[in-house]
Amino acid sequence: xxxxxxxxxxxxxxxxxxxxxxxxxxxxxxxxxxxxxxxxxxxxxxxxxxxxxxxxxxxxxxxxxxxxxxxxxxxxxxxxxxxxxxxxxxxxxxxxxxxxxxxxxxxxxxxxxxxxxxxxxxxxxxxxxxxxxxxxxxxxxxxxxxxxxxxxxxxxxxxxxxxxxxxxxxxxxxxxxxxxxxxxxxxxxxxxxxxxxxxxxxxxxxxxxxxxxxxxxxxxxxxxxxxxxxxxxxxxxxxxxxxxxxxxxxxxxxxxxxxxxxxxxxxxxxxxxxxxxxxxxxxxxxxxxxxxxxxxxxxxxxxxxxxxxxxxxxxxxxxxxxxxxxxxxxxxxxxxxxxxxxxxxxxxxxxxxxxxxxxxxxxxxxxxxxxxxxxxxxxxxxxxxxxxxxxxxxxxxxxxxxxxxxxxxxxxxxxxxxxxxxxxxxxxxxxxxxxxxxxxxxxxxxxxxxxxxxxxxxxxxxxxxxxxxxxxxxxxxxxxxxxxxxxxxxxxxxxxxxxxxxxxxxxxxxxxxxxxxxxxxxxxxxxxxxxxxxxxxxxxxxxxxxxxxxxxxxxxxxxxxxxxxxxxxxxxxxxxxxxxxxxxxxxxxxxxxxxxxxxxxxxxxx
Amino acid sequence: xxxxxxxxxxxxxxxxxxxxxxxxxxxxxxxxxxxxxxxxxxxxxxxxxxxxxxxxxxxxxxxxxxxxxxxxxxxxxxxxxxxxxxxxxxxxxxxxxxxxxxxxxxxxxxxxxxxxxxxxxxxxxxxxxxxxxxxxxxxxxxxxxxxxxxxx
Numbered sequence: 208x209x210x211x212x213x214x215x216x217x218x219x220x221x222x223x224x225x226x227x228x229x230x231x232x233x234x235x236x237x238x239x240x241x242x243x244x245x246x247x248x249x250x251x252x253x254x255x256x257x258x259x260x261x262x263x264x265x266x267x268x269x270x271x272x273x274x275x276x277x278x279x280x281x282x283x284x285x286x287x288x289x290x291x292x293x294x295x296x297x298x299x300x301x302x303x304x305x306x307x308x309x310x311x312x313x314x315x316x317x318x319x320x321x322x323x324x325x326x327x328x329x330x331x332x333x334x335x336x337x338x339x340x341x342x343x344x345x346x347x348x349x350x351x352x353x354x355x356x357x358x359x360x361x362x363x364x365x366x367x368x369x370x371x372x373x374x375x376x377x378x379x380x381x382x383x384x385x386x387x388x389x390x391x392x393x394x395x396x397x398x399x400x401x402x403x404x405x406x407x408x409x410x411x412x413x414x415x416x417x418x419x420x421x422x423x424x425x426x427x428x429x430x431x432x433x434x435x436x437x438x439x440x441x442x443x444x445x446x447x448x449x450x451x452x453x454x455x456x457x458x459x460x461x462x463x464x465x466x467x468x469x470x471x472x473x474x475x476x477x478x479x480x481x482x483x484x485x486x487x488x489x490x491x492x493x494x495x496x497x498x499x500x501x502x503x504x505x506x507x508x509x510x511x512x513x514x515x516x517x518x519x520x521x522x523x524x525x526x527x528x529x530x531x532x533x534x535x536x537x538x539x540x541x542x543x544x545x546x547x548x549x550x551x552x553x554x555x556x557x558x559x560x561x562x563x564x565x566x567x568x569x570x571x572x573x574x575x576x577x578x579x580x581x582x583x584x585x586x587x588x589x590x591x592x593x594x595x596x597x598x599x600x601x602x603x604x605x606x607x608x609x610x611x612x613x614x615x616x617x618x619x620x621x622x623x624x625x626x627x628x629x630x631x632x633x634x635x636x637x638x639x640x641x642x643x644x645x646x647x648x649x650x651x652x653x654x655x656x657x658x659x660x661x662x663x664x665x666x667x668x669x670x671x672x673x674x675x676x677x678x679x680x681x682x683x684x685x686x687x688x689x690x691x692x693x694x695x696x697x698x699x700x701x702x703x704x705x706x707x708x709x710x711x712x713x714x715x716x717x718x719x720x721x722x723x724x725x726x727x728x729x730x731x732x733x734x735x736x737x738x739x740x741x742x743x744x745x746x747x748x749x750x751x752x753x754x755x756x757x758x759x760x761x762x763x764x765x766x767x768x769x770x771x772x773x774x775x776x777x778x779x780x781x782x783x784x785x786x787x788x789x790x791x792x793x794x795x796x797x798x799x800x801x802x803x804x805x806x807x808x809x810x811x812x813x
Numbered sequence: 814x815x816x817x818x819x820x821x822x823x824x825x826x827x828x829x830x831x832x833x834x835x836x837x838x839x840x841x842x843x844x845x846x847x848x849x850x851x852x853x854x855x856x857x858x859x860x861x862x863x864x865x866x867x868x869x870x871x872x873x874x875x876x877x878x879x880x881x882x883x884x885x886x887x888x889x890x891x892x893x894x895x896x897x898x899x900x901x902x903x904x905x906x907x908x909x910x911x912x913x914x915x916x917x918x919x920x921x922x923x924x925x926x927x928x929x930x931x932x933x934x935x936x937x938x939x940x941x942x943x944x945x946x947x948x949x950x951x952x953x954x955x956x957x958x959x960x961x962x963x964x965x
Contacts, residue, residue: 755880777914
């Protein structure tokens with residue numbers, strides 16, 4: 208195949224690339240690799256299946272395995288056969304590697320090989336090579352190496368997860384571009400011209416990477432360990448890029464500029480978010496041995512962007528600080544409405560009475576973009592309050608007309624009416640109606656004793672106290688029926704109301720029976736309650752714990768759906784796994800809430 | 814960090830406790846080499862299904878980041894079923910795109926149980942078997958029983 212003409216005066220453009228031998232052989236390579244992958248036997252799937260599941264075929268297969276070495280005496284996966292298969296391509300790769308390293312040394316002028324006698328012939332040999340010849344032989348060596356790698360993989364039937372180990376297209380374009388003398392800056396007398404030293408380095412580094420991968424591929428268990436070579440080479444490239452960019456007057460080759468900037472940005476993102484990234488769930492994100500460095504970089508970069516993003520499950524609404532913005536323009540609404548964002552919270556009512564039914568979560572302080580809706584809602588509120596105001600006015604007016612106003616507001620209205628009715632029914636009405644006690648003549652008031660309720664002390668002790676107190680008092684006071692009844696009520700301090708039976712027991716002095724009955728009843732109740740509690744314990748625990756890990760307590764409440772289902776760790780994990788638009792409680796838990804989560808708060812269950 | 818898989822392990826232990834407390838009828842399980850991430854389960858064909866009398870083994874492999882990734886189920890015993898293919902993969906939506914971290918293994922096992930014992934033409938993995946079930950149910954039942962006798 209013909210090389211591009213060396214006398215071409217202009218910079219080689221993309222069109223000349225497509226007309227060159229590089230593009231033609233790229234096309235051929237694509238075809239070849241595809242064919243190797245698809246038609247080279249053994250087909251991995253059928254064999255694996257045969258060995259696994261059908262018993263009658265399995266025996267055939269073991270037989271086949273027994274006789275196969277005598278038919279085809281070569282184990283494809285042994286290091287020896289792999290090395291033999293790779294030997295020719297290894298030679299060519301090594302040759303171009305040596306060539307490029309000498310060219311690099313020559314161009315950098317740091318280590319003059321000519322000083323060292325035995326290597327002088329190498330120096331001369333490399334210096335006399337034309338650039339386009341060097342590039343073309345390198346390209347062919349790389350193609351050969353890739354084919355050999357694909358062939359060994361296919362022969363073993365190993366699933367090729369990352370079949371393309373190398374950006375061949377980009378590399379071919381680079382080689383083509385710099386093989387033309389018009390791009391060269393170094394033009395020595397009598398020798399072929401060379402590109403800039405930085406250019407040579409950018410071509411050299413991927414070649415190192417490829418040869419490393421090719422060489423360690425000779426051993427099957429190492430063939431997928433791509434992380435180390437790619438990391439070394441990418442690090443070299445990045446260091447070189449930054450040293451040229453910041454410390455060197457010469458410019459970095461344009462073809463690699465963008466990818467280097469991209470990689471640097473990703474690194475910056477990862478380093479910037481390293482504290483957030485490495486909490487808890489980093490193991491799933493850690494680089495694996497068979498991954499390319501650039502893929503790892505991209506994956507980690509995206510994950511750290513997601514982990515530090517302030518949307519969805521990553522958007523923690525900030526703490527609620529009760530400051531003095533009491534002068535709210537909003538009118539009183541039926542339910543509280545809070546608006547939460549990262550700056551804080553604005554609210555309309557305070558306290559536990561403020562049942563928040565509607566939570567607006569925003570990342571910015573701007574309100575609803577639908578202006579009409581808010582206007583309508585405000586108008587509705589205004590109408591509602593106006594109606595209430597008119598009603599109130601009308602009521603006051605009516606009261607004035609009836610002559611019953613004493614300047615009190617509407618809240619004590621009911622109370623007043625109550626007192627008025629009692630007054631009509633002939634009761635004595637005192638001013639301090641809270642501690643109202645009727646005198647001895649009036650009818651017994653069962654209600655009054657309820658104030659003594661809820662002391663929470665043990666019932667049997669109370670019972671005994673009550674009995675003793677009653678005995679003491681009844682011994683002193685003159686006995687009329689109403690008086691004893693009243694006395695019984697006044698001395699009764701147990702939590703349950705004084706029933707007829709208990710009153711009879713109290714009067715007749717049968718304290719022990721009550722006691723025993725009461726005890727039996729309580730034992731029964733406690734027994735029953737304990738059983739219920741034990742039964743509920745497991746249910747309670749599963750209701751209290753995070754739905755994902757089922758170990759930690761639920762700590763995260765999601766806005767605006769108010770689902771309390773996750774613990775913080777699982778939230779963090781989810782936040783770094785999914786993009787914010789997919790953050791729904793539905794995605795995490797088995798709930799039918801399809802609303803997307805716009806923010807969350809940590810809650811604390813003391 | 815090891816904490817992720819340790820958490821997965823604790824959740825799995827909890828699930829096992831749940832499964833022991835409320836066992837699923839017709840399903841038994843054991844662990845391969847005491848590895849809680851690697852289950853070897855078996856399912857008994859229900860008496861009203863064509864798989865009656867057969868015991869079908871399947872492997873349940875839990876990934877390292879378990880609650881976030883679904884377990885992988887592979888049938889080791891050959892079964893003539895529209896939802897289970899030649900390689901032993903079973904087509905259950907909750908093991909694929911509808912997986913949620915809160916789905917328990919008890920749910921997974923009972924869904925598999927349900928799916929195996931009620932072969933239906935919904936989301937088929939073997940279109941030919943599904944077509945046969947639709948058009949010629951008798952032939953399907955015969956083959957299924959035959960395979961059950963032969964392999965399970």
